[in-house]
Amino acid sequence: QSWPVYGGDTGNTRFSPSTQINTSNVKNLKVQWALQLGTLRSQESTPILVGDTLLVTSSFGPKNTFAVNAKTGEVKWRYSPDIPKGIDQFACCDVNNRGVSFADGRVFVGRLDGNVAALDIKTGKELWVTKVVDYTQGSVITSPPTVAGKVVITGYGGGEYGARGSLVGLDPATGKEVWRTWTVPGAGEKGSETWKGDSNKNGGAAAWNIGSYDPKLNLVYYGTSNPSPWSAVVRGNDSSNIGPYTNLYSASVLAINPDDGKIVWHYQFTPHDAWDYDGVNELVFADLPIEGKKVPVIMQANRNGFFYVLDRANGKLLSAKQFVDGVNWATGVDMKTGMPIEAPGNAKRPGMGRKASNVCPNLIGAKNWMPMSWDAQTGLVYIPTINLCMDMEGIAGDYKRGQFFLNVNFDLAKQGAGGYMGGVKAWDPVKQQTVWMNKDDLFYSGGMLSTAGGVVFHGDLKGMFKALDAKTGKELWHFNTGSGVTAAPMTYTLDGKQYVAVVSGRTLSIPAFFGPLGEKMVDASPEGGALFVFALN
């Protein structure tokens, strides 16, 4: 009934067994208290609960990490490190922070300035600060570290800046770097042959989102971003005949041993990516009935429009299916090779000076970082989806440290077919089919929470925080938070009372990627920054 990590559990299921708030009484939910986070712009934090303390971060650094009394919102301490001015030029996609992690009395904060800090849970005092990466190369940290066994693991960003990604294991007691695993092989290393020339030097594959951890298998899972630059010809062939140039380990999932950081297995979702289809979306654990057996799997709703089910122990591809309408860059995934079957004649693969038109999904993906939830009771995954397409064309350009390294024109974001731009979908991951969908005239819906009370919670860009019937998608209740909600909600129970918490405050810099459609995001709601906590009175 508690919420100890960002994703609710280390398998990121975002499911709570709590039933106090349920389909019949959710209409009576009332705000108990609110906390102003002290910043505007791109609030993406999911709070975690430690004892009776709620830990939540703001954007910009995070400028503020708060420890508050989870019943009253009274601030116990606030951690506000100096974050360099102008840091937003090194954050591709706004000054986000998704929250903190916790173990053994220490709170771990990944920061935009490339540092990880450990704080004393009682006082908020800094215990250590470790520099993981130089942020001026375009590498900021936006997600909480993953605590796994005896290490604290973080990645960092930079897929849009030609930074070379790595995952780093730190000693939780001292902050000392224990290991570093590059997500792009170095010159002469195994896998470097999948990069043309020395393009691996600026290869991206940044693990900027959330990790998962299976203590039984002793494996940590991270997705990696797009390879850099977006223009694929720099990294290999300019055709769908990609030959050896798959660009490992970009747009992939990596299973690593947390003790030494070694890669145990990998699966690449989008070999030789040419569309900015990062593979970083959260990797969600489930035990699914497959051919009469319960199999521990990883599920991912990938930016590239396919929903993947992989065997968690060995990375074997069990199924992959389009989870949104209109996916046209590939017609399917070959179950033997695990490779996508690209549209015939390179029609949807942007090339140098060759525009691919009306490619779906758009570069922001069929789903972005906003997390889905998995409800073992209904057997459904609840996914915030996006229905946009794009035109994209490769252009020439050189790597310049700390600047966007994209080498494409992508000025046209287009609404996908069907008269809607996004929405929340309930998806059966065994049958790989839609059960219901709530279509939205906007995109960038918020992350999801499922509860055993039969209620699914999420927010939207207009700032509405909604409760839905998990079986049908019918809206049961909503509350206007006053600014767009992309952050995923959480729930916790204290002294017999169930609370639901969500952070509100919409992104500012993402709309720039969308031209006129981006203006709709800006018009949807003003900027904000507040945590709202609800319960039944």
Ligand SMILES: O=C(O)c1cc(C(=O)O)c2c(n1)C(=O)C(=O)c1cc(C(=O)O)[nH]c1-2
């Ligand atoms: O490649 C990267 O390093 C990187 C980092 C981030 C980030 O750290 O937030 C995003 C992306 N890429 C990205 O491609 C993307 O669409 C995106 C959306 C958001 C957001 O917070 O809304 N962040 C990011």
